[in-house]
Amino acid sequence: MRGTSDQTERPPLNRDGxxxxxxxxxxxxxxxxRDLLKYTGxxxxxxxxxACGANxxxxxxxxxxxxxxxxxxxxxxxxxxxxxxxxxxxxxxTAANGGTTVKINKVDHGTFQDQISSYLQGTPEDAFTWFSxxxxxxxxxKGLATPIDDVWDKVxxxxxxxxxxxxxxxxxxxxxIPVDYYPWGVFYRKSVFQAGxxxxxxxxxxxxALCAQMQKDGLIPLTLGDQDGWPAQGWFDIINLRLNGxxxxxxxxxxxxxFTDQRVTNVYSKWAEITSYYNPAxxxxxxxxxxxxxVQKKAGMMLIGLFxxxxxxxxxxxxxxxxxxxxxxxxxxxxxxxxxxxxxxDVMMISKKSPTLSKNLGQAKAYMEFWAKGSTQLTAAKAQGxxxxxxxxxxxxxxxxxxxxxxxxxxKNAKRITQFFDRDSRPDFSGANGMQSFLLTFLKNPKGxxxxxxxxMQQFWDSLPPEA
Amino acid sequence: MAETTTRGGPAPAEDKAGAGxxxxxxxxxxxxxxxxxxxxxxxxxxxLIFDLALIWGPTGASVVFSFTNWDGIGPIAAQNFIxxxxxATLFGSYIFFRPALLHNLxxxxxxxxxxxxxxxxxxxxxxREIRGSRVYxxxxxxxxxxxxxxxxxxxxxxxxxxxxxINNFFGLIKSHHVVDWLGDPSINLLAAVVAASWRHVGxxxxxxxxxxxxxxxxxxxxAKVDGANEWQTFVRVxxxxxxxxxxxxxxxxAIESLRAFDIAYIINHGKNGLExxxxxxxxxxxxxxxxxxxxxxxxxxxxxxxxxxxxTFLLAANxxxxx
Numbered sequence: 001m002r003g004t005s006d007q008t009e010r011p012p013l014n015r016d017g018x019x020x021x022x023x024x025x026x027x028x029x030x031x032x033x034r035d036l037l038k039y040t041g042x043x044x045x046x047x048x049x050x051a052c053g054a055n056x057x058x059x060x061x062x063x064x065x066x067x068x069x070x071x072x073x074x075x076x077x078x079x080x081x082x083x084x085x086x087x088x089x090x091x092x093x094t095a096a097n098g099g100t101t102v103k104i105n106k107v108d109h110g111t112f113q114d115q116i117s118s119y120l121q122g123t124p125e126d127a128f129t130w131f132s133x134x135x136x137x138x139x140x141x142k143g144l145a146t147p148i149d150d151v152w153d154k155v156x157x158x159x160x161x162x163x164x165x166x167x168x169x170x171x172x173x174x175x176x177i178p179v180d181y182y183p184w185g186v187f188y189r190k191s192v193f194q195a196g197x198x199x200x201x202x203x204x205x206x207x208x209a210l211c212a213q214m215q216k217d218g219l220i221p222l223t224l225g226d227q228d229g230w231p232a233q234g235w236f237d238i239i240n241l242r243l244n245g246x247x248x249x250x251x252x253x254x255x256x257x258x259f260t261d262q263r264v265t266n267v268y269s270k271w272a273e274i275t276s277y278y279n280p281a282x283x284x285x286x287x288x289x290x291x292x293x294x295v296q297k298k299a300g301m302m303l304i305g306l307f308x309x310x311x312x313x314x315x316x317x318x319x320x321x322x323x324x325x326x327x328x329x330x331x332x333x334x335x336x337x338x339x340x341x342x343x344x345x346d347v348m349m350i351s352k353k354s355p356t357l358s359k360n361l362g363q364a365k366a367y368m369e370f371w372a373k374g375s376t377q378l379t380a381a382k383a384q385g386x387x388x389x390x391x392x393x394x395x396x397x398x399x400x401x402x403x404x405x406x407x408x409x410x411x412k413n414a415k416r417i418t419q420f421f422d423r424d425s426r427p428d429f430s431g432a433n434g435m436q437s438f439l440l441t442f443l444k445n446p447k448g449x450x451x452x453x454x455x456x457m458q459q460f461w462d463s464l465p466p467e468a
Numbered sequence: 469m470a471e472t473t474t475r476g477g478p479a480p481a482e483d484k485a486g487a488g489x490x491x492x493x494x495x496x497x498x499x500x501x502x503x504x505x506x507x508x509x510x511x512x513x514x515x516l517i518f519d520l521a522l523i524w525g526p527t528g529a530s531v532v533f534s535f536t537n538w539d540g541i542g543p544i545a546a547q548n549f550i551x552x553x554x555x556a557t558l559f560g561s562y563i564f565f566r567p568a569l570l571h572n573l574x575x576x577x578x579x580x581x582x583x584x585x586x587x588x589x590x591x592x593x594x595x596r597e598i599r600g601s602r603v604y605x606x607x608x609x610x611x612x613x614x615x616x617x618x619x620x621x622x623x624x625x626x627x628x629x630x631x632x633x634i635n636n637f638f639g640l641i642k643s644h645h646v647v648d649w650l651g652d653p654s655i656n657l658l659a660a661v662v663a664a665s666w667r668h669v670g671x672x673x674x675x676x677x678x679x680x681x682x683x684x685x686x687x688x689x690x691a692k693v694d695g696a697n698e699w700q701t702f703v704r705v706x707x708x709x710x711x712x713x714x715x716x717x718x719x720x721x722a723i724e725s726l727r728a729f730d731i732a733y734i735i736n737h738g739k740n741g742l743e744x745x746x747x748x749x750x751x752x753x754x755x756x757x758x759x760x761x762x763x764x765x766x767x768x769x770x771x772x773x774x775x776x777x778x779x780t781f782l783l784a785a786n787x788x789x790x791x
Binding site: 135292427434 | 557652762
């Protein structure tokens with residue numbers, strides 16, 4: 001669900017990243033060098049064995065028919081509720097496809113993302129969960145995904161044009177089925193706005209005035225949790241979109257414009273006007289804890305994705321019903337009319353190197369087709385507290401909450417939709433040692449040497465190898 | 469691969485174990501039975517194969533990768549080899565390299581001058597057979613046994629911004645002096661190294677305590693008879709006797725600092741003041757960035773740096789064994 005970025009979950013400990021820990025040596029170990037070496041050897045062996053077992057793919061399909069047999073799926077839905085929804089979909093698929101079994105390999109969300117490259121090259125499952133945008137096109141271009149144009153031809157009537165674009169590879173073929181999406185907006189609690197007699201701001205000046213008023217009333221006006229580095233990218237995205245427009249934004253993120261551009265300077269100086277309204281220690285807070293301030297009514301507003309709903313669920317349905325959001329305010333430029341916003345799309349894809357794919361391809365495609373149904377997507381979305389929206393036109397919207405309906409409407413009103421910084425730009429630029437670092441540097445000192453920071457950003461971009 | 473360096477030891481040890489008898493056989497014509505020879509050969513070859521496959525293989529591969537622009541996908545072709553370009557970028561324009569190197573050195577300095585001495589001090593105190601010594605040992609050693617994920621989680625709870633224990637306990641929130649322990653690049657390295665020291669102190673303590681237990685008690689008695697006080701006994705007698713242990717601890721301190729990774733990675737994947745060579749390697753080569761070649765170049769630099777304490781260790785250890 002929280003698929004927006006690299007480091008949403010608590011980062012997994014990479015097996016290879018952690019060599020022999022001192023914990024492997026018992027308390028009263030004798031201290032000869034040989035013993036140390038022995039334990040070192042055990043640790044290597046253990047790591048080796050673990051590596052061997054890591055990619056186990058299990059499957060035992062029989063024929064390449066759409067009924068019977070089996071299909072294996074690699075899933076990053078590791079959260080228990082999400083995983084349950086994913087299993088429900090699998091069960092429904094089995095029931096609807098003559099007993100075709102679905103074997104789910106559930107992997108921790110962060111681990112799945114970090115290891116996607118080696119996963120897809122090794123022995124992946126037949127189908128897998130992933131993200132649209134650059135992140136999908138990259139692996140498609142590397143030949144690690146199977147085109148599914150034939151499936152798309154059957155189901156494309158169920159999707160609007162923007163979704164069709166989002167699953168198209170560089171070669172024009174279709175590589176995924178869009179299964180859910182969610183808008184980024186400014187989230188708030190209705191009861192807090194009522195109590196403070198606050199009005200939803202539509203202009204930048206209103207927005208700043210509201211922040212000032214909240215501060216006066218003892219609220220944290222804006223809550224941000226940028227410890228993991230990606231949430232601030234949402235701020236950069238939306239200010240750049242409002243101020244400089246969709247075209248400039250996309251060109252900037254793909255290297256056709258320079259980060260030293262005056263227009264980027266303007267983004268930072270605009271942003272710096274409100275950074276004093278953030279919660280203290282915003283750069284050392286996880287997004288979940290920052291959202292907690294919103295749940296506890298200690299903070300007034302938060303720019304985040306609809307998935308923030310999941311943080312309200314534990315507080316009960318009342319709290320969830322109290323959650324509302326508005327689109328980022330207008331900045332008084334010609335680009336306000338674009339109503340652009342980040343609305344990342346998650347997809348299901350078919351791998352290329354799965355050892356069972358040759359016999360399971362039919363089942364895998366049937367599985368893709370099943371995910372194109374609104375009813376399937378709704379099952380999965382409900383398991384995520386409707387923190388994501390189904391993509392299919394045939395989705396039964398009768399069970400939608402007002403928040404969900406509003407999300408759909410706001411995305412419909414948008415003339416331009418972006419995915420998110422780390423889905424629209426190259427991963428070696430947008431990651432931890434890259435854009436995330438630059439924005440943290442900015443947040444540390446918003447009125448500091450912006451030109452210098454921009455120079456660093458461009459220098460870093462230029463140091464990256466040309467994209468294949 | 470950085471960690472391989474810390475495991476780089478077995479080769480000489482195995483060689484030694486195997487070579488000794490063999491050499492003797494040749495010189496003295498001692499006939500080993502066929503079975504003896506077979507067993508010896510197995511004892512040498514099996515570990516050697518593992519050693520080559522798991523340690524020197526990946527190490528060599530890293531060195532080769534460092535000359536390529538390989539993205540980790542598909543085979544490496546001739547056009548992937550780009551000579552020293554990765555190193556040129558690394559030393560020339562890669563903005564995260566210098567901070568990472570500096571942070572590793574700061575880490576080393578803290579371990580060497582604060583954490584390790586504290587561990588040694590605790591060992592000396594516990595060696596005095598004070599009441600409840602075992603309880604203290606267990607408590608101090610506990611962090612070493614805890615999984616790193618747990619250690620990271622525990623310290624995140626301490627250091628959190630508005631939700632953290634330290635900021636709340638000391639009333640920093642009420643007085644509007646919230647300290648951003650994890651997000652302020654000027655202090656988060658200190659915060660991380662303190663968390664890492666929590667484990668390191670226990671580790672050093674146990675090593676040193678075991679060393680102290682092995683000191684011949686007659687030496688202390690002799691020193692006492694000669695009128696030395698506690699401090700003189702330790703500095704003039706015990707410490708010199710423990711030279712091999714001291715070397716091991718020095719080397720472990722150096723290696724632990726060079727391969728420092730987990731806490732920084734758990735906090736924020738090593739950015740915003742927590743850049744370390746190890747996190748740069750991971751972020752470049754194991755993440756979606758797919759810059760395996762460039763990440764390998766950083767790994768090779770770390771390998772070269774690590775060789776210094778490792779060679780020191782091996783020389784000292786071999787000298788110790790011979791003496």
